[in-house]
Amino acid sequence: MTSRWGWLLSQLVRRIWVRATLFSVLAIVTALIAIVVAPFIPGDLSTRIGADAVDNILGIIASSMLTVTTFSLSTMVSAYSAATSNVTPRATKLVMEDSTTQNVLATFVGSFLFSLVGIIALSTGAYGDQGRVVLFLVTIGVIGLVIVTLLRWIDHLSRLGRVTETTERVEAATIEAMRARRQRPHLGGQRLADRTDIPSVAKPVFIDRIGYIQHLDTGTLSDIATAAEARIFVHLIPGQLVDPTRPVAFFDGGTEQDAEKTVAQIATCFSVEDTRTFDQDPRFGASVLAEIASRALSPAVNDPGTAIDVISRALRVLAVWTEPVEAGQDAEVLYPDIHVPAIELDDIFDDLFTPIARDGAAIVEVGIRLQKAFATLANFRQPRFRAAAERHSKEALDRAALALGLESDLHRLQEAAKSVRDPNRVK
DSSP states (O other), X not given: OOOHHHHHHHHHHTSHHHHHHHHHHHXXXXXXXXXXXXXXXXXXXXXXXXXXXXXXXXXXXXXXXHHHHHHHHHHHHHHHHHHHHHTOGGGHHHHHTOHHHHHHHHHHHHHHHHHHHHHHHHHTTOSHHHHHHHHHHHHHHHHHHHHHHHHHHHHHHTTTTOHHHHHHHHHHXXXXXXXXXXXXXXXXXXXXXXXXXXXXXXXXXXXXSOEEXXXXXXXXXXXXXXXXTEEEEEOSOTTSEXXXXXXXXXXEESOSTTHHHHHHHHHTTEEEESSOOSSSOHHHXXXXXXXXXXXXXXXXXXXXXXXXXXXXXXXXXXHGGGSOOOTTTTTOOSEEEEEEOOOOXXXXXXXXXXXXXXXXXXXXXXXXXXXXXXXXXXXXXXXXXHHHHHHHHHHHHHHHHHHOOOHHHHHHHHHHHHHHHOTTSOO
């Protein structure tokens, strides 16, 4: 499992300023390396390849890259705003972490700094004739990189911030988190079937803040349990709300003298912030998908097509739960002293379908698509799918009965719902 520091590092590298800083440092180093390489260049090569023109070329790059960077930043901010208003604010983080956008902006900023440092170094005479040759060749390479980046950026701009593109990103992040949890349903620890199985003598661990658990470092928890000769029972998993009155974990064992130290160490394994993230929390991705559909079904937007698209994506997300687990992983316990509750499948069904069934109760095409989705899920080879699908099918039908004003629409919906209970019925 990913350690807390590994997770923090992964969060850091997704920030746009980190990538832009790395590209900028590389650009400055590239511009200055010509001074080091200059003694190895023949003296007459400068006149043969026209390296004297590098001053003008660098000036053009500096002025154009500054303009393009400013335009790209404004476009990026507009895409964030579009994702917030047209999709959901919870999906904006995924748009902000788009690697293509970050690479484009970092390339433009790096090219600007490269040309700026080159112009400054040329004006001080630091390069000489041989250094100009190296700088000229590197500048040609930078121009090629900028051209390729611009072409990619033009293609990417046609999709950035669009509803379908953003929804696809949410689906991909949810599937990734779902697949990781499918492979390690207890984050490497033992299964905690019921929180009532926690020993009554176990000592609680509290965190003095209100927020959501974003990451749980079970590896470090295991090290703490081994050192203290104790068992640790995780009470709250990533995605759940923490407050000072709810214990995040319990530990059983150890000595009374080290109890306070053990509590403090356990608390550091829970990364708590103000908002939820997609990484270890597949339920958050399911909730965001449902939120996209709910917004599309609102009277202000009136876009049932997006809701129907989300239902199809929900099927693909849940299909991950039917994928075979890698040999031995389902029974492999990496941390035997750690007991972790699993995500309830019924909760994921509730996160995905309850908001859509509620907000789309009066739209017959959404209701029919829901019933078809439930019929598909009921036929999956997953023992708990059928019960959950039948329950949500009935609830959606009951909501539609209260909202639909036309008897024929309700009849069509009832006919579609029959295929959920009868797997042999032609849908």
